[in-house]
Amino acid sequence: MIGTGISVNSITARRRHPLARLAVVALALGLLGGGYALFAPSNSADAAIASGKADDVAEGKSLFVAHCSSCHGMNAEGTPMGPPLVGVGAAAVDFQVSSGRMPAANPGPQMQRKPLGEWVTPEAINQLSAYIMSLGGGPQRPSAEMVDPAKGDAAKGGELFRANCIQCHNFVGAGGALTYGKYAPNLNESTPEQIYEAMVTGPQAMPVFNDSTITPEDKRNMIAYIVQMRELKDPGGFGLGRIGPVTEGLVVWIAGLSFMSLTAIWITAKKRKK
Amino acid sequence: MTTTLNNATLNNATLNGAALKETPKPIAGTASYLDDRLGAGSFLKRNLRKVFPDHWSFLLGEIALYSFIILLLTGTFLTFWFKPGMGHVVYDGPYQQLRGVTMSEAYASTLKISFEVRGGLLMRQMHHWAALLFVAGMMVHMLRVFFTGAYRKPRELNWIIGVLLLTLALAEGLTGYSLPDDLLSGAGLRITEGVAISLPLIGTYLTFFLFGGEYPGEDVIARFYSLHILLIPGILLALISAHMILMWVQKHTQMPGTGRSNTNVVGAPFYPAFMLKAGAYFLFTFTAIAGLGTFAQINPIWLFGPYTPSDISAGSQPDFYMGFLEGALRIMPAWEINFLGYTLPLSVLIPALVPMGIVMTGLALYPFLEQWVTGDRREHHIADRPRNNPHRTSIGISAVTFYGILWLLGANDEISAFFHIDLYHTTIFGRFAIILGPALAYAITYRICMGLQRKDADVMSHGVESGVIKRMPNGQYIEVHVPPAEDIADHLRGKALIPIVPGEADSEGIPPKGARSILGKARAMMSKKYGTEHIPLEEDGHGHGHAALGPGEGDHKEVH
Structure with missing residues (x-):
């Protein structure tokens, strides 16, 4: 304030105005909300609510509580068993749930792809996604x-x-x-x-x-x-798993050499004299 | 020659219904023309009747021989289109997934062979399968020679030629699969560079010499091409010829059996019986290679993509014969020595040189070490049955285990991915197994050999089970044993004693001359271990009667 030419006293006085706190809170909220509306992805939870999908969020939350909350916490805040899901976005929800990796069958080094549970429908994934997006946004699902x-x-x-x-x-x-x-x-x-x-x-x-x-x-x-x-159809015959020389080596030893040994035994075989 | 032709013509040919009295002039004339100038008649007469012993395992080496012939033919086909250049070209061929991608001429021409040249993919695949079968054939042949002791005098030098052939085959394979300049073989080339540059003192110079500058440079494919199609196959061809000539001159070893001795060879003559078999076996080899080349895709370089030093794929493996080096590299702890600003990367040097050194040097020296230990300077033309030299067999299986564990761990990432085993667990397993495995294999093999010897001794002394159960007057049941068939008995009688160098002290406590030094004592000790006969064959003196003996006389062996 020194050197700015504005009286320190007048600012102090305004700060102490009865409505000052209210004004500051309003200003901060306005900046935050307005800034968020400007910069946040357009189809966020707000958009979901605006387009009449508020139900999806509620439905998603109940699905979340039923199937996910035991590891990720009641509000997706995370537990020692599972990470927080605030901000992971609809893309993560769709990837994990549509591939059967989530809900996890058992904790291990890595979650595996598995057949989908009965409740996992495209609609359920949409609802879960809407709920997770409503918590903190994140990457969106790609369009077709x-x-x-x-x-x-x-x-x-x-x-x-x-x-x-x-x-x-x-x-x-x-x-x-x-x-x-x-x-x-x-x-x-x-x-x-x-x-x-x-x-x-x-x-x-x-x-x-x-x-x-x-x-x-x-x-x-x-x-x-x-x-x-x-x-791509393998032009050279069976693809052998397309993992390179490991299966090729197995084939030459198991098929190739067995064949060669059997034919060697065959052409040198003799009738035993009785 | 002329006589053979005469007989054949007389027997088979007829002219106007009347049997020929003499060889037609065109045949006799040509034959004697050639005979006069080449002297081939007496040579063929002598050699066409060469006798070859018959055992299926004696054909294993021929797998390698015939694969080599197929390699020469298919390889020549491939050279017609392959361009060993590293100049950059943009691909515009029929394979969609690489159109517009920059690649080397070598890679582009291999794609052309695969997708545009008629029969090109089949030839490429046959060439690669033949290469795998070539090395695999050499390996099983070598194991057969080792376990039957066929490397013993006078065949030690031929054994050395075989070891050289195997080493060269590995080099031939490495230079060969590097040629297409694809991403997979590039990974192998990168390891080759890593090994070369890790050599102390000369590493950097050697690498720059090999690659013509910084890795990968522009030269290495063309250089490998010269090595792969000219130098190494030339040496291989020369050594294979030497190998065959020596085998021919020294005659093949034979399995012990009726009428077979160290001074004769029992078997079929080269012409016609053995030649027919060898011809048939070539066709079987061809069938295996053509069949694999047709139905099983090998080295699909279009899936791998062109080589870029910055890219590397999961599951990058060498061809099977390099797998043991890959495995050694994978289980090696990350050791290195930094001294006066120089680094000695043991984590690369040891796996690259030590297993190869142990295997190849061990192979080359074994005949001489065995001779030194047993003091056996005799000629051997009868093959040992593996059980009858249990220490040799155990050492062999030990080495096979050492090699096999390294080979297995060369694929540890695939094992980890497909069987869901923690990758690090496979590495730690490998570090223990490479020490414990060979020792365990030695002990187990030794026990198995002794068990088999005991079985042989049993057959000789008690005969074989006849399937006839006999009730004795006292109510006891026994199974009647009959003597083994004569050929089996002769086969078993082929067991030869292993000589032992004298090492026992005489009555005054003075050991014999050679066994006084520390080395001499060690030699005498090893010799005793190596050669001591634990289960001598005892022929059954009382023959058939034995089974009918009453209780209390070794009968527990007969009642099963």
Whole structure:
């Protein structure tokens, strides 16, 4: 205040005005709310409420309490058993629940893909997503167009796939081992949407590839590559799991050498003299 | 030659219904023309009747021989289209998933062979399967020779040639699968570079010499190409010829049996019986390789993508014969020595050099070590049955276990991923197993050999179970044993004693001359261990009567 030319006394006096506290609170709330409305993703919980999906949030909460709260806490605040889910977004909910990884069957190094429970319907996932979004936003689920393999450039996606994914997921997404019992799963069962969501949310041991690391368009290219590779018919015969020389070695020893030994025994066999 | 032809023609050919009285002029003329100039007649006469003993395991080496022939043929086909260059090209071929991707000429031409050249993919796959079968065939052949003691005098040098062949085959394989310049083989090349650069003093220079500068450079594919298609196959061909000639001259070993001795060879003559079998076996080898090449995809480089030093895939493995080196690298603790600003990366040097050194040096030296321990300088033409030299067999199985554990752990990431075992548990298992496994294998094998020897001794002294149960006057039941068939008995009688160098002190307590030094004492001790006969074969003196003996005379052995 010194050197600004404004009387210190007058500010102090205004601060002590009976309505000053109210004004400051109003200003702060206004800035926060207004700022949030300006910068937050447009279709957040507010939007859900505005478009008449408030019920989804309530339904989602009851689903959450029934199926998720024992590990993640009654308000998704997290417990020693499971992380807080505030801010993980609809993408994480859809990835984990639609792949059967959540609700978890049993705690282990890593949650595994498994058949879906009876209550897991697209509608239930939407409701859970709405509830989680209402808690603190987070990455959204991609639109159908964003993950349409037909719209991607597979060759370009392949280069990105080799640079970013294969060190864990193998050349063609056949999966691979990680440390401490964790593993990078086989990508053959993942839907394009799940692949996208895994990239933006980084589930379990996987790092996050957000939009500044890999643009949504490049993500679609990668999805195109993954999908085309798993649909690619092996031109050379049986693919042997597409995991490289390990199965080739097994085949040459088990099939190749057994065949050679059996034929050797056959052509040197003699009738025993009685 | 001429006589053979004469007979054949006389027997088979007819002219206008009348039997020929002499060889037709075109045949006789050509034959004697060649014979006069090449002297081939007497050579063939002598060698076509060469006798080869018959045992299925004697054919295992031929797997490698015939695979090599198929490798030469398919490899020549591949050279017609392969471009060993590392110049950059942009792919515009029929494989959609790589269109527009920058890659080396080598990789692009391999894609071309796979997708555009007619029969190219089949030839590539046959070449690769033949390579795997080549090395696998060499390995089983070598194991057969080892466990039957067929490397003993006079065949030690041929054994050394075999060890050289195996070593060269590994180098041939490494240079071969690196050629397509794909992402998988690039990982192997990167390890090769890592090993070369980790060598003390010369590492950096050697790497720059090999790669023509910084890794990966622009030269290495072309250099590997020269090695792979010219130098190494040339040496392989020369050594294989030497291997065959020596085998031919020294004659093949035979299994012990009726009428077989150290001075004869019992079997079928080369022409026609053995030649027919060998020809058939070539066709079987061809069937195996063509069948695998047709139905089982191998080294699908289009799935791997072009090599970039910055990319690496999960599950990067070498071909099976390099697996033991990969495994050694994976279980090695991260040890290194830093001294005066120089680093000695033991975590790379030890796994790269020690297992290979143990296996190859051990193989090369074994015949000579055995000779030294047993003092046996005799010629051996009768093969040992593995059980009859239990220490040799145990050492062999020990080595197989050592190799096998390393090989298995070369795939520890796939094992971890597919059987859901913690990766680190496999590593820790490997670190213990590589020490304990061979020792355990030694003990178990030794027991099994002794058990089998006991079984043989039992057959010789008590005969074989006849299936006839006899009731004795006193109510006891026994199974009647009959003597073994003569050929089986002769086979068992082939058990030879292993010589032992003298080591016992004489009556005045002075050990013999050679056994006075520490080394001499150790030798005498090892020799005694190696050669002592624990279960001698005793022929049954009283034959058939034995089974009918009353109770109380070793009958517990007969009642089962």
